[in-house]
Amino acid sequence: MKSRKPLLGGVELGGTKCVCLIGTGPGDIREQISIATGDDANATLNRIEGVFQDWSIAYGPIAALGVASFGPVELNRTSARYGFITSTAKPGWRNTDVARRLAKLFPIPVGFDTDVNGAALAEGRWGAAKHLADFAYVTVGTGVGVGLVVDGRPAYGFSHSELGHIRIVRKAGDSWRGACEFHGDCVEGLASGVAIAARAGMPASRIPEDSPVWDLVAHALAQLLHTIVLATAPRRILIGGGVAEGRPELLQCVRRQLVESLNGYLKLDELTGGVDSYAVPPGLGPLAGPLGALALAADTI
Numbered sequence: 001m002k003s004r005k006p007l008l009g010g011v012e013l014g015g016t017k018c019v020c021l022i023g024t025g026p027g028d029i030r031e032q033i034s035i036a037t038g039d040d041a042n043a044t045l046n047r048i049e050g051v052f053q054d055w056s057i058a059y060g061p062i063a064a065l066g067v068a069s070f071g072p073v074e075l076n077r078t079s080a081r082y083g084f085i086t087s088t089a090k091p092g093w094r095n096t097d098v099a100r101r102l103a104k105l106f107p108i109p110v111g112f113d114t115d116v117n118g119a120a121l122a123e124g125r126w127g128a129a130k131h132l133a134d135f136a137y138v139t140v141g142t143g144v145g146v147g148l149v150v151d152g153r154p155a156y157g158f159s160h161s162e163l164g165h166i167r168i169v170r171k172a173g174d175s176w177r178g179a180c181e182f183h184g185d186c187v188e189g190l191a192s193g194v195a196i197a198a199r200a201g202m203p204a205s206r207i208p209e210d211s212p213v214w215d216l217v218a219h220a221l222a223q224l225l226h227t228i229v230l231a232t233a234p235r236r237i238l239i240g241g242g243v244a245e246g247r248p249e250l251l252q253c254v255r256r257q258l259v260e261s262l263n264g265y266l267k268l269d270e271l272t273g274g275v276d277s278y279a280v281p282p283g284l285g286p287l288a289g290p291l292g293a294l295a296l297a298a299d300t301i
Contacts, residue, residue, distance in 0.1 A: 006063035006301055009052055010293025012115055013037065013069040013098065015090050015142035016242075018044065019290040020051045022059055025298075026126050026284060026291060030059055039092035041085075049105055056106070066111040066296030067099055068118030068289065070143065075113065075160055083112050089181040111296030115139070117154040118292025119240065119282070120147030125295050128238055128283030136234040137282065139289070140221065141241035144188040150232055164188040168223035171216055191220040193243045204243050217243075218250060222257035225279060229258075229266065236272070240282040240289070248281070255279050 005024040012019040018037050023029040035047050056062065072088065074081045083099025099112035113121075120129070120137035129135040129149070137147040144164035148155040155161055165186045179198040180189030189195050196204045200213050207213055225237055239251055255275045259268065272278040282288040 006298075007059065007061070008294045008297040009055070009062040009065040010290060010297055011048055011065070011067045011069075011102065012118065012290045012293045013067065014115060014289065015070045018048065019293075020048055021290050021294065022052075022055050022062065023294065025294065026287065031055060032290065037090070037093075039090075041093045041096040045096075045098070045101060048102065052105055062106065062108060062297075064109045064111065064297040064300045065102060065106070066118065066293040066298070066300070067102060068113060068115040068293040068296055069098055071114045071145070071160065072162065073098075073112070073114060073160070075156065076158075087182075109297075109300035111298075111300040113154065113296055114145065114147065114160050115289055115292065116145035116147035117160060118147070118296050119284075119288040120149050120154065120238075120292070121295040121299065122284055122288055122291040123238055123282055124149060124152070125298070126284060126291065127288060128280060129236055130283075132235050134232065134234050135236045135238065136228050136232070137238045137240065137288070138221075138224065138228075138244075139241035140191060140239065140244040141193055143192050143194070144221075144224070144241075146224070146228065148228070148232055148234070155232070163224060163228065164192075166224065166227055168220060168227075171219040174216055174219075187220050187224045191217045191224075191243075196243065205246055209247075209249060214247070214250060214253065218253035218257050221250075221254045222261050225254065225258045226261045229262070237279045238282045238288075239279060240286070244281070245286055251279065251281065 010021050017034045021032040072086045074084045085093050085096045103110040123129040133152045139145045146163035178185030178189030179195035180186050200207050268275050
């Protein structure tokens with residue numbers, strides 16, 4: 001028997017690939033397809049439009065569409081540039097209209113947010129942050145991003161948070177300049193997949209587990225978590241993304257260095273039940289990102 005829940009469409013637009021899917025939630029994904037993001041935004045968006053046109057014929061009309069995009073993005077609905085990817089380092093995507101362009105496909109609501117905020121909302125709806133009002137989702141992949149949920153909603157100010165670009169206390173003796181186009185040795189410039197490959201001269205997936213590079217990556221990520229813990233005191237931090245998923249042993253090192261960095265200032269065992277249950281993988285695994293797009297769609301209806 002088919003679900004009576006509204007049929008939703010989602011697009012997770014990442015720096016390396018974009019994932020399109022149609023369904024109602026984790027237990028009902030009718031179809032999913034990955035498309036290389038590439039450096040030609042118009043060509044990629046054309047392909048996405050074609051996918052949803054085909055799916056509307058195969059599965060019937062969708063009730064809402066969600067777009068979870070790499071950033072920075074413009075989220076101010078009163079802005080003429082609402083729904084744009086703005087000052088990204090991704091070639092071919094700077095100042096690209098995403099949300100309003102895709103909204104022209106069908107006369108339905110379109111939810112739009114960052115990819116990490118989307119993933120955080122999916123984890124809050126279906127995953128490891130279910131029933132939590134305050135938590136954070138950290139993605140470590142092509143870039144490093146953070147979705148902060150405070151009192152049940154993503155935290156916004158004049159824009160979305162960009163905690164992956166904070167500057168940190170460097171590991172003693174580490175003077176590598178970093179790989180971020182804007183900030184050099186911010187967290188993303190030290191711990192993203194792009195940064196790891198630039199430092200090691202090979203993709204993260206090929207670097208041996210005992211390479212000293214991983215200790216430096218863990219240090220940068222632990223510094224990021226230190227900042228998150230002291231900024232909004234989330235009840236749980238979820239760590240996902242391609243790099244984190246490909247190296248599960250990295251999380252244990254991040255936990256250890258987080259405890260060392262906090263240096264007893266906060267008693268995580270008493271406050272959260274212990275670091276091993278506090279900094280954890282996403283409950284939805286690699287589907288957290290794509291399902292984030294469906295969560296954004298669901299929130300519009």
